[in-house]
Amino acid sequence: MFDTVxxxxxxxxxxxxxxxxxxxxxxxxxxxxxxxxxxxxxxxDLRDFPDLPYSNLFTKDFxxxxxxxxxxxxxxxxxxxxxxxxxxxxxxxxxxSVVTSNKELVAAHGAELLKIAGENNVNFLFEASVGGGIPVxxxxxxxxxxxxxxxxxxxxxxxxxxxxxxxxxxxxPFDEALKLAQQLGYAEREPSADIDGHxxxxxxxxxxxxxxGKHVYPEQVKTEGIRNITLDDIAYAASADRVIKLIGHAKLxxxxxxxxxxxxxxxxxxxxxxxxxxxxxAVMVRGDAIGDVMFYGRGAGKLPTASAVVADxxxxxxxxxxxxxxxxxxxxxxxxxxxxxVKSRYYIxxxxxxxxxxxxxVQSIFGDVAYLSRENSKGELAFIxxxxxxxxxxxxxDELKELKNVSVxxxxx
Ligand code: HSE
Numbered sequence: 001m002f003d004t005v006x007x008x009x010x011x012x013x014x015x016x017x018x019x020x021x022x023x024x025x026x027x028x029x030x031x032x033x034x035x036x037x038x039x040x041x042x043x044x045d046l047r048d049f050p051d052l053p054y055s056n057l058f059t060k061d062f063x064x065x066x067x068x069x070x071x072x073x074x075x076x077x078x079x080x081x082x083x084x085x086x087x088x089x090x091x092x093x094x095x096x097s098v099v100t101s102n103k104e105l106v107a108a109h110g111a112e113l114l115k116i117a118g119e120n121n122v123n124f125l126f127e128a129s130v131g132g133g134i135p136v137x138x139x140x141x142x143x144x145x146x147x148x149x150x151x152x153x154x155x156x157x158x159x160x161x162x163x164x165x166x167x168x169x170x171x172x173p174f175d176e177a178l179k180l181a182q183q184l185g186y187a188e189r190e191p192s193a194d195i196d197g198h199x200x201x202x203x204x205x206x207x208x209x210x211x212x213g214k215h216v217y218p219e220q221v222k223t224e225g226i227r228n229i230t231l232d233d234i235a236y237a238a239s240a241d242r243v244i245k246l247i248g249h250a251k252l253x254x255x256x257x258x259x260x261x262x263x264x265x266x267x268x269x270x271x272x273x274x275x276x277x278x279x280x281x282a283v284m285v286r287g288d289a290i291g292d293v294m295f296y297g298r299g300a301g302k303l304p305t306a307s308a309v310v311a312d313x314x315x316x317x318x319x320x321x322x323x324x325x326x327x328x329x330x331x332x333x334x335x336x337x338x339x340x341x342v343k344s345r346y347y348i349x350x351x352x353x354x355x356x357x358x359x360x361x362v363q364s365i366f367g368d369v370a371y372l373s374r375e376n377s378k379g380e381l382a383f384i385x386x387x388x389x390x391x392x393x394x395x396x397x398d399e400l401k402e403l404k405n406v407s408v409x410x411x412x413x
Contacts, residue, residue, distance in 0.1 A: 004037040005317045008065040010087060011078035012045040012058070015101050015128070018306030019075055020054065023313075030310065034317040041071055044078075066090050073316045075309060076100040085109055092116045092124060097316040101128035101309050107202035111215040114327045123324050125312035130156065130203045131281050133304025134297040135311075140210050140285060141326055147287030149211040153249035156203040156262075158279035158300040159186045159194035160226050160246045164264075165277045167234050168243050174229060186279055186300065196225035197246065197262040204248030207283065208260055212252050215331035216260055222339040224263040224413075233349060233410055236372040236382040242266040243274045244412070257335055259342045263413040266347050266384070340391030347372075347412040348397065349382040353405050361406065365399050380409070 009016050020040055023030065031037045042065050043057045065071055066087075074091045076098055078084050084105050088098050093116060100106065106113075106126045117124035127137050140149070155161050159181050166177035178195065181187035193199045201223040208216040226246050237244050245267045250260040267274045272294060276282040281299025286292055298304040315324060352358035358381055362369060369383040385393060401408050 002031050002034075002036050004039050005034070005073060005320070006039050006041040006068075006071045007073040007075060007313060008042040008044065008068070008071045009040060009075045009077065010044040010062070010065065010084075011076065012043050012047070012049065013077065013079070014302045015077040015305045015309065016043070016045070016075070018302035019077060019309050019313075022303065022306045022310045024054075026310075030314060034314045036317045038313060038317060042068065062087055062090075066094055066096075071096060072320055073097045073099065073313055075313060076102055076105070077309065078102070079104065081105055081108055085113075088113060088124075089116060092120050092122055095120055095122055097123040097125070097320070099309055099312040099316060100124075100126045101305055102126070103129040103199065103202040103206060107205040107218050110206065110209055111328055111330045118323065118327060121323055123316050123319060123326075125315060125324065125326070126206070127312050128305045128308035130206050131283055131295060131297065132158070132299040132301060133307045134281060134283070134295050134299060135308070136283050136295045137206070137210055139293075139295065140207070144285065144287055144290060144293065147289045149285060149287045150252045151250070151286040152204075152207045152211045152283065153247055153251075154283035154295075155245055155273055155276050155281050156200040156207075156248040156283070156299070157194055157197075157246060158281055158298070159191070160197075160200070161276065161281070162186055162279045163195070164226060164229070164244060164246065167229070167231060168238070169277075171231060171234075173231060174226070194225075195227050197223040198225075200246055200248045200262045204250050204260060204262055207248070208250035208258060209328045209331075210326075211250070211285065212258055214329045214335055216250065216258065216336055217331055220331070220336035221260045221262060223261070226264050228410060229264055229412075230410070232380075233347075233412065235374045236347070236349060236377075237266045239372050239374040240266070240370070240384070241269045243269065245273055245276075247273070253337065257337050259339075260336050261339065261342070261413070265413050340389060340394065342390055343387050344390050344393065344413055345387050346385045346393050346397070347382070347410075348385065348400070348408065349380065349410045350400065351379055351407040351409055352381050353379075355379075355381065358403075358405050361403055362400070365396050381406075
């Protein structure tokens, strides 16, 4: 028989209830793997759940967890930064290991909390914060440890990928696809975190921090969502054998700084990311020894996310007396280079009064560009610029906006 390890779960929403479910349904196989019986002793939630078979475990008072010395591992699945940050910090300081799926918390305070975990010889693990059930952080930190990693990018948000897939494959307008995503429980009623790119931004911050060793903060990352993508943009992209995907991207530069962004991009059908559809996520990592590695799977959902959380709990239970080596340094103000200095190509769609005159004006401002064409594009012009720094492209777009003959409708990276 195995010793028992008591754990507490803070938050009994979708992920929290999934964590309790997975632990209860797999108790024997988990015990075999952890070499310990994992026992949920407390569940923190402000709501009442009188009908659950484990309703006796609920508390509304965090102190019941933090003051209970028999609780060795705490799962934080409340979401948001406050009070999650204060609760996690206190648990680590009291010698409890913490597992979280909270990307907002890790993206804002990861380096700080990892440091506190190190000082208290406990673990702070957060595999579920990126890619839901896809193992990606542990493989980057451990299995790819022999590599110098230099680029990480991918489709990091399931909700926006679902919406874009509906737009691409079924010609469904954005508003309708968003409504469907809400009905299916993918998008929140207040969908901004997903559709405006903030969720993907937090995930690329965590991926970049773990890949390159220094914290990247969300406010350092140029972030744009998919709110303004129309079926016209989708059709122009298709005419060039491309699809529009929301891409989180981070790259190490020669001077040791990094570029980082989240924005919709026109992805060639040849690129593996173009065939990642619906709520699936995919993360591409590039290292000097391994080359390209891609991680693919369900990036969200109750049981996929709970699967990653419980795996971290098992890891903590197996390493109660030892620390899993995982940390990165605090960030710096100038670590992420300004977006204006990064080279990029832009897709530009504009309404025009006189097509031939507009083409001449585009040529004189941008030089050679690649025009896109599609059916019924009367009175419109769409093109992809050549590679230039974003700063130069911004000022050229400003020049374009000044023209009487042209009204800029949409610009994409
Ligand atoms: N809202 C997120 C997504 C959930 O759609 O990917 C997982 O972080």
